[in-house]
Amino acid sequence: xxxxxxxxxxxxxxxxxxxxxxxxxxxxxxxxxxxxxxxxxxxxxxxxxxxxxxxxxxxxxxxxxxxxxxxxxxxxxxxxxxxxxxxxxxxxxxxxxxxxxxxxxxxxxxxxxxxxxxxxxxxxxxxxxxxxxxxxxxxxxxxxxxxxxxxxxx
Amino acid sequence: xxxxxxxxxxxxxxxxxxxxxxxxxxxxxxxxxxxxxxxxxxxxxxxxxxxxxxxxxxxxxxxxxxxxxxxxxxxxxxxxxxxxxxxx
Numbered sequence: 538x539x540x541x542x543x544x545x546x547x548x549x550x551x552x553x554x555x556x557x558x559x560x561x562x563x564x565x566x567x568x569x570x571x572x573x574x575x576x577x578x579x580x581x582x583x584x585x586x587x588x589x590x591x592x593x594x595x596x597x598x599x600x601x602x603x604x605x606x607x608x609x610x611x612x613x614x615x616x617x618x619x620x621x622x623x624x625x626x627x628x629x630x631x632x633x634x635x636x637x638x639x640x641x642x643x644x645x646x647x648x649x650x651x652x653x654x655x656x657x658x659x660x661x662x663x664x665x666x667x668x669x670x671x672x673x674x675x676x677x678x679x680x681x682x683x684x685x686x687x688x689x690x691x
Numbered sequence: 692x693x694x695x696x697x698x699x700x701x702x703x704x705x706x707x708x709x710x711x712x713x714x715x716x717x718x719x720x721x722x723x724x725x726x727x728x729x730x731x732x733x734x735x736x737x738x739x740x741x742x743x744x745x746x747x748x749x750x751x752x753x754x755x756x757x758x759x760x761x762x763x764x765x766x767x768x769x770x771x772x773x774x775x776x777x778x779x
Binding site: 573592593594595597598601623634635655658659660661662663664665666676677678679680683 | 705707708709711712748752755756771773774775776777778
């Protein structure tokens with residue numbers, strides 16, 4: 538399987554990433570993608586907008602944890618290519634955080650593999666979010682629904 | 692040169708997520724052979740951090756690989772404490 542896995546500060550071009558997956562193999566019959574964005578409101582919903590989000594990562598483990606997730610997804614589904622890009626650093630509301638794209642022969646593998654990768658990134662990748670709102674900062678807590686989503690695959 | 696030698700005999704400490712904020716003035720290196728010993732030493736000047744490190748959801752890595760809490764630490768090891776991850 539052809540794989541691209543990157544951690545970066547810079548924005549990514551969703552169209553280019555999508556097109557590269559489409560052109561990767563003549564056997565490709567489906568490309569499924571997911572793009573995660575910085576939500577503009579805080580967890581309580583009381584405030585109309587957060588100021589920014591800071592994504593911290595553990596450089597010596599982040600990429601290896603993403604590669605491990607890609608290895609796992611490749612062993613479970615019939616895939617032709619996978620692209621996982623995760624941003625770090627200071628991002629503002631509306632900015633893309635993460636891109637997951639899968640090329641496969643059939644749509645079901647693409648849908649499921651994309652969801653699998655996101656469920657694992659949420660709970661296994663060495664990345665942490667801190668929200669800044671009205672001059673205050675708080676670390677994002679683990680979402681129980683993310684933990685439940687992971688159990689679906691186990 | 693002396694500090695380099697001392698550094699090799701010590702455990703390097705790293706903290707991520709919420710723990711990194713609590714550990715802003717914690718030592719970067721420490722002399723210890725177990726994780727419990729590290730936490731006990733931190734209790735003296737960093738009681739809040741030490742309490743958080745004992746939480747069951749805290750992840751531990753030794754030399755950048757996930758590890759269990761009973762690992763024997765060797766001089767020069769990097770010991771990392773991580774809050775539960777929240778990427779994606």
